[in-house]
Amino acid sequence: MTIWILRRLFQAVLVMLAMTVIVFVGVNVIGDPIEILISPDADQAERLRAIAALGLDKPLWEQYLRFLWGALHGDLGRSFVFNEPALRLIGQRMPATLELAVTAVLMAVILGIPLGLLAGLYPNSLFGRAAMAGSILGFSLPSFWVGLMFIMVFAVQLGWLPSTGRGATVTVLGVPWSFLTRDGLAHMAMPAFNLALGNIALVLRLTRSGVRENLPMDYVRFARAKGLSPQRVVFVHVLKNIMIPVVTVLGLQFGSTVAFAVVTESVFAWPGMGKLIIDSINVLDRPVIVAYLMMIVLMFVTINLIVDLLYTVLDPRVRIGGAE
Amino acid sequence: MNPKREITPFRRFAADYAGNKLAVVAFLGVVVIVFLAVFASFIAPQNPYDLAQLDIMDGRLPPGTKSGAGWVYWLGTDDQGRDMFSGILYGLRISLGVGFGSAATAGVIGSALGLIAAYAGGWVETAIMRLVDLQLSFPAILVALMILAFLGKGVMNVMLALVIVEWARYARTARAAALVERRREYVEAAECLALPQWRVLFRHILPNCMPPLIVIGAIQVASAILLEATLSFLGLGVPITEPSLGLLIANGYQYMLSGKYWISFYPGLALLVTIVCLNLVADQLRDVLNPRLQR
Numbered sequence: 213m214t215i216w217i218l219r220r221l222f223q224a225v226l227v228m229l230a231m232t233v234i235v236f237v238g239v240n241v242i243g244d245p246i247e248i249l250i251s252p253d254a255d256q257a258e259r260l261r262a263i264a265a266l267g268l269d270k271p272l273w274e275q276y277l278r279f280l281w282g283a284l285h286g287d288l289g290r291s292f293v294f295n296e297p298a299l300r301l302i303g304q305r306m307p308a309t310l311e312l313a314v315t316a317v318l319m320a321v322i323l324g325i326p327l328g329l330l331a332g333l334y335p336n337s338l339f340g341r342a343a344m345a346g347s348i349l350g351f352s353l354p355s356f357w358v359g360l361m362f363i364m365v366f367a368v369q370l371g372w373l374p375s376t377g378r379g380a381t382v383t384v385l386g387v388p389w390s391f392l393t394r395d396g397l398a399h400m401a402m403p404a405f406n407l408a409l410g411n412i413a414l415v416l417r418l419t420r421s422g423v424r425e426n427l428p429m430d431y432v433r434f435a436r437a438k439g440l441s442p443q444r445v446v447f448v449h450v451l452k453n454i455m456i457p458v459v460t461v462l463g464l465q466f467g468s469t470v471a472f473a474v475v476t477e478s479v480f481a482w483p484g485m486g487k488l489i490i491d492s493i494n495v496l497d498r499p500v501i502v503a504y505l506m507m508i509v510l511m512f513v514t515i516n517l518i519v520d521l522l523y524t525v526l527d528p529r530v531r532i533g534g535a536e
Numbered sequence: 537m538n539p540k541r542e543i544t545p546f547r548r549f550a551a552d553y554a555g556n557k558l559a560v561v562a563f564l565g566v567v568v569i570v571f572l573a574v575f576a577s578f579i580a581p582q583n584p585y586d587l588a589q590l591d592i593m594d595g596r597l598p599p600g601t602k603s604g605a606g607w608v609y610w611l612g613t614d615d616q617g618r619d620m621f622s623g624i625l626y627g628l629r630i631s632l633g634v635g636f637g638s639a640a641t642a643g644v645i646g647s648a649l650g651l652i653a654a655y656a657g658g659w660v661e662t663a664i665m666r667l668v669d670l671q672l673s674f675p676a677i678l679v680a681l682m683i684l685a686f687l688g689k690g691v692m693n694v695m696l697a698l699v700i701v702e703w704a705r706y707a708r709t710a711r712a713a714a715l716v717e718r719r720r721e722y723v724e725a726a727e728c729l730a731l732p733q734w735r736v737l738f739r740h741i742l743p744n745c746m747p748p749l750i751v752i753g754a755i756q757v758a759s760a761i762l763l764e765a766t767l768s769f770l771g772l773g774v775p776i777t778e779p780s781l782g783l784l785i786a787n788g789y790q791y792m793l794s795g796k797y798w799i800s801f802y803p804g805l806a807l808l809v810t811i812v813c814l815n816l817v818a819d820q821l822r823d824v825l826n827p828r829l830q831r
Contacts, residue, residue, distance in 0.1 A: 227670060238686035348819070352811045354762055356769045357785055357804035364797050375793060468675040475677070478770055479789075490770050493685045501685050508678065516673055 217521065224517045231509040232283060236276050239498055283506060289499030293492070298503035302485050306507075308378060309477070309484030311391060313469045315404040317462060320411035325458070327412075328419025329446065335424065343416060350413025355472070359406045359479035366402060374399050376481035403480040407473060411465055418461060422454035463519045467512045552824040559820030565813035573628040580622035585777075599798050612798035614787060620798060623784055624806050630780040631807070634691065635761035638698035642760075643753050645699065646706025648738075651745070653707065654714035655737050665711065668704040676701045676763055684772045694773050698760045709752045713745035720744075747825035754818035758811045765807055781807045 270278075282288060288298045331343035367375035378399055383389075391397060426432060427450065435445045474486035481487065485504060492500040554560055572579060599612040599620075612620050653664040671679065683697040717723065718741060726736045765782030767773035774780050779787070781803045788799030 227673075230670070235682070238682065348815060349812065352758070352762075352808065352815050354765055354782075354785075354804060354807050354811070356766055356782075357800070357807065360785065360789065360792055360800050360804070364792055364801075368793060468677075471675045471678040471681075474681065475766055475770065489681070489685075490772070493681075494771060505682055505685075509674075512674055 216524070220517065220520055224513045227513050228510065231513075232280055232506070233276070235502055235505050235509075236279050239502055240272070240275065288503040288506065291492075291497050291500045293495055293497045293500075298499035299507075301488065301500060302503045302507050305483065305485040305488045307389065308482060309470060309473050309486055311389060312400065312404055312407060312473055312476070312482060312484060313466060315391065315400060316407035316411060316469055317466055319404060319408035320415045320462065320465075323408075324412045324415025325419050328416040329423060329451075331416065332420040332423025332427075333446070335420070340420075343420070347413040347416050350409050350416075353409065355406060355409065356475050356479050358409065359403070359476060362402045362406060363479070373402055378483055403476050403482050406479070407469060407476045410472075411462070411469065414461065414465065415458060418458050419454055422457060423450060426450045426453050460519060460523070463515060463522075467508075467515045470511065471508060549824060553820060556820050556823075559816055562813040562816035562820075565809065566817055569628065569810050569813065570632065572625055573632045576622075576625035576629050580619070580625045582619045582622040584618045584623045584626055598796075599802075612796075612802075614784075614799045620784075620802050623779070624781065624803050627779055627781045627784050627803060628806060628810070630691070630774060630778055631761050631764060631782070631810070634695055634698070634764045634774070634780065635757050638695045638764075639702060639753060639757040639760045641695070642699040642702035642756065643706050643749065646703035647710040647742070647745075647749055649703070650707035650710025650712075651714050651737050651742060654711040655718060655733070655741070661711075664707065668707050671701075671704045672708070676759070677766065680763060680767060681772065684767065689772055689775060691774050691778055694764055694767060697767075698763060701763065702756050702760060705756065706749065706752055709748050710745055713748050714741050717741045717744045751818060751822045751825060754814060754821055758814035758818065761807070761814070762811055 286299055290296060291298050291301055294301055327343055331340045334340045363375045366373045374395075378396065389396070391400060423446075432445060432450060435449050436442075440449075473482075473484060474490060476482065477484045477486035478490055485507075489501065489504045491497075492504070553563075577583065614620060614623065649664050653661040679701050680697040683700055684693060687693040687696070714737075723736060723740060726740045731740075764773055764780060765785070768780050768782030769786045771786065774783055776783065784803035785800045785807070788796070788801075788803070791799050
C-alpha cells in the first residue's frame with residue numbers, strides 16, 4: 213500500500229516535470245523571448261547585453277534548470293504589463309475563479325442529482341424523456357453563446373441581473389469574496405449557472421444510469437422485501453451506491469470547470485484568472501501565461517492524485533489490485 | 537431471386553439507421569448544412585468579403601430590412617453593413633472546413649498510432665498509451681489554449697491545435713478495437729501467409745476496427761467545430777479576415793448590450809443546429825454499429 217502511494221506520488225512528480233519541459237520548450241523554443249523582451253529599436257550591443265542579462269546566451273538545458281529552480285522557489289518571472297510577480301498576479305485572481313467554479317459544481321449537485329433520480333425512476337415518463345433530450349442539448353450548446361443569450365435576456369431585456377463584473381465583495385482573510393453580498397450573488401448567478409450547464413447534464417446522466425443499473429439489483433429487492441419504505445430504499449440504499457461514481461466524476465470535473473472558466477469569465481467579464489490569461493495571451497505577457505499554465509497543471513495533477521488516493525480508501529478492490 | 541432485392545451490408549445499415557426518425561432528420565440537416573457551406577458563394581446574396589459590395593450605411597440593420605440594392609437582409613446586418621445570412625454561410629464554410637479537416641487528420645494519425653500500439657505491444661505500446669493518458673487527463677480547451685499561446689493565432693495553428701487535442705481519443709479507441717481483432721483467426725491466417733506486418737495491420741485489422749472509429753469521428757467533428765468556435769470567440773482562433781461562426785458571434789458581443797441581438801444570435805443558432813445534428817447522427821451511429829445491440 214505504502215509502495216503503491218509512493219509510486220503514485222513519483223508518477224505525479226514526473227508528470228509535473230514533463231509539463232515544465234513542455235511549457236518551457238513551448239515558450240522559449242517555439243516562441244522567441246528575445247523578440248518580446250527587448251525593444252525592436254535597441255542596437256546590437258544593447259541586444260547582446262540584454263540577452264546576457266536574461267541568461268539567453270546559455271545552453272538550453274542550463275536555461276531550463278534556471279527556470280525550474282525559479283519555479284521551485286515560486287519565481288516565474290514578472291509580468292511585463294503589470295510589472296508584478298506573475299505568480300502573485302495569478303494568486304490575486306484565483307479566488308474569483310475558484311468561487312465561480314465551486315458554485316458551478318454545487319449547482320450541478322443540487323440540480324443534477326434530483327433531476328437524475330427522477331429521470332432514472334421514471335425513464336419512460338414525459339419528464340424522463342425530456343431530461344435526456346435536454347442533457348444532449350446541454351452537451352451540444354456552445355457555452356459562450358448561451359452566456360451571451362443569458363445576458364441578452366436577463367440583463368438587457370428583463371433587467372433582472374447585472375450583465376458583467378463581480379459586484380460588491382466582502383474581504384475575509386484578506387481575500388475579497390462575492391458570495392457574501394446580495395449584489396455579489398446577483399452578479400454570480402448567470403456566470404455560475406452558465407459554467408454549471410455542462411456539469412448538470414453530466415451529473416443528470418450519471419445519476420440516471422446509476423439508478424437504472426441499481427434498481428434491478430438484489431440488494432434493492434431485499435430492502436423492499438424487508439418492508440422498507442420506497443423513499444428509504446431510494447434515498448438511503450440506492451443513492452449511497454450511486455454517489456461513488458458521481459463524486460469521482462465531479463472531483464475530476466472540478467479541474468475542467470476551472471479551465472473552462474476561461475470562456476465564462478471572458479463572456480461575463482468576471483475578473484478571475486481565466487480572463488487574465490486570455491488578456492495575457494493577447495498581449496503576449498509570457499511570464500503570466502507560464503505561471504497560469506504551471507498553476508493549472510499543478511492543480512490537475514493534485515486533483516488526479518487525490519481522486520486516485522481516495523479510490524483506494526473507498527474501494528477495497530482497487531486497493532487489493534494496486535498492491536499486487 | 538431478384539438481385540436488386542439483395543440485402544447488402546450497406547442496405548441493412550441504412551435500414552437500421554432509418555429506425556430513428558430524429559436521426560434521419562439530423563442526417564438530412566448535416567447534408568443541407570454541408571451543401572450550404574460548400575456552395576456558399578452561389579447561394580449567398582452577397583460576398584461578405586468583397587468590400588465593394590458592402591455599404592457601411594447599411595450597418596446594424598435589424599432582420600427583415602430592405603437593402604439599398606432592393607433585396608432583403610433576412611437576418612440583419614453587422615457593424616460593417618455585411619448581410620448576416622451571407623456571413624453565416626461563409627462562416628460555416630470555415631467552421632466546417634476546420635472541423636472536418638482537423639478531425640480527419642487526427643483520425644488518421646490517432647488510429648494509426650493506436651493500431652501500432654496494439655500490434656507492437658511492449659515499450660512502443662507503453663509509450664504511446666502513456667502519452668494518451670497524459671493528454672486525456674487535461675481538458676481539451678486547456679491543451680488547445682496552451683498550444684495557441686505558444687504558436688499564435690491563424691487557421692493552420694488552430695487546426696494543428698485541434699489535431700493535437702483529438703488524436704488521443706482515436707488512438708485509445710483504435711487500440712481497444714485492435715486488441716480484440718488481433719486474436720481473431722483471420723489475423724492468424726494472414727500472418728501464416730507471411731504477409732508483411734503493415735499489410736496485416738492496415739488491410740486486415742483496420743477495416744474491422746472501423747465501426748467504433750466512425751462513431752468517434754462523428755463526435756470529434758462536432759467537438760472540433762465547437763472548440764474552434766470557442767477559441768475564435770476568445771480571440772485565439774481564426775484571424776479576422778477569415779471569420780468562422782465563433783468570430784461572428786464575438787463581433788456581435790459589443791452590440792449585445794444595446795439590444796442588437798441578431799449579430800450574435802443567428803451565427804450561434806447556426807452553430808448550435810450544426811452541432812446538435814452531428815451529435816444526433818453520432819448517437820444513432822453508435823447504436824447501429826454497436827455489435828452488442830445488433831438484432
